[in-house]
Amino acid sequence: MIKVTLLVLLVLVTVSSTYGKYIPKSGKRIPQTLSRGWGDQLIWAQTYEEALYWSRSRNKPLMAIFHLEDCPHSQALKKVISEDNEIQKILDEDFIILNLVYETTDKHLSPDGQYVPRIIFVDPSMTVRADINGRYSNRMYAYEPSDLKLLMTNMKKAKKLLKSEL
C-alpha cells in the first residue's frame, strides 16, 4: 500500500512538473549550471567581462579556471576542489570566480598557452597575476589534484592585493 501510494505520488509529481513544458526530442535534460560542478553553492560570474567588473567593484581578486568537461585532468581537479570545504569557503567569501570551457580573446589569460586545466589569478586592479603559478615549468598555471595545498597557498597570495603591497 505504501509502495502504491509512493508510486502514485511520484507519477503525479513527474506529470505535474513536466506538463505542458517543452521537452527536446532526445528527452528531458538536466539544466546546465554556471558552476559546471566546480561548486554548486558558489556564485559564478558568467563571462570574463562580468568577473572583471565584480572584481574591481568589490575589490576582490578573480580566480579563473579554464577547463573542459570531457578532459580527465580537469575532471580530477574539479572533484578535489568541489569537495574541499575550506577552498569552497575561501572562494565563496574572498574571491570572484569564473570557470570557462571556452577561451576568451584576451591573450593575457594564456601567458604560456591555452591548455586545460589552467588557473589564472587576476588582481582587482585588472592585472593578471602571472607571478602566481603552479609547480610545472612547461605548464605554469596547471594544477593536479595533489597540488591542492599549493593552490591554497596561491589563493592566499592572490588575496594580498597588489595595491596594498605598494
Added chain:
Amino acid sequence: MIKVTLLVLLVLVTVSSTYGKYIPKSGKRIPQTLSRGWGDQLIWAQTYEEALYWSRSRNKPLMAIFHLEDCPHSQALKKVISEDNEIQKILDEDFIILNLVYETTDKHLSPDGQYVPRIIFVDPSMTVRADINGRYSNRMYAYEPSDLKLLMTNMKKAKKLLKSEL
C-alpha cells in the same frame, strides 16, 4: 504510518544530500543555471566567444538575449519566451543561443545602445543582423511580451542565412 515513513524518507534524503558539503553562512543556495530561466531544457552558450564558435561550426544563426534579472521588462519577456513551446523548439533545434546579464566589449552587439531586454541576431558568417529588429524606433532591438509573433517572424528571417541569400 505513511506520513511517518515519508517524513523519515525526506529527512534521510535531505541529510544524505547535504552531508559534508560546503554550505554558505547565509544558507543553502539554488545552483545558478546558464539558462537563467529563459529555457531550462535548451543548451546555452556561456560566452559570446563560445556562441560565435558554435554558430560558425554548426552553421546556425545565433540569438543573443541581453537582459537583467531584476528588470521587470526582461522578466516579462522571459516568461512568455520560456513558456512558448514553439519558440523553445525552434531555438533548441535551429539556433545557437546565449543570454547575457553583462555587456560584451563588442560594440556591434549594441547597434543603438546597451538597453535591456535586447535581442540581437548574428549570422554564422559572424555578421550582426542589424536589419532584423523589433517595432520600437528608439530601441530597435527591444521586444515586449506582445511582440512574440514579430520575434518568431524575425527568427525565421535569421534562419535564412546571409550566404544562402547571395
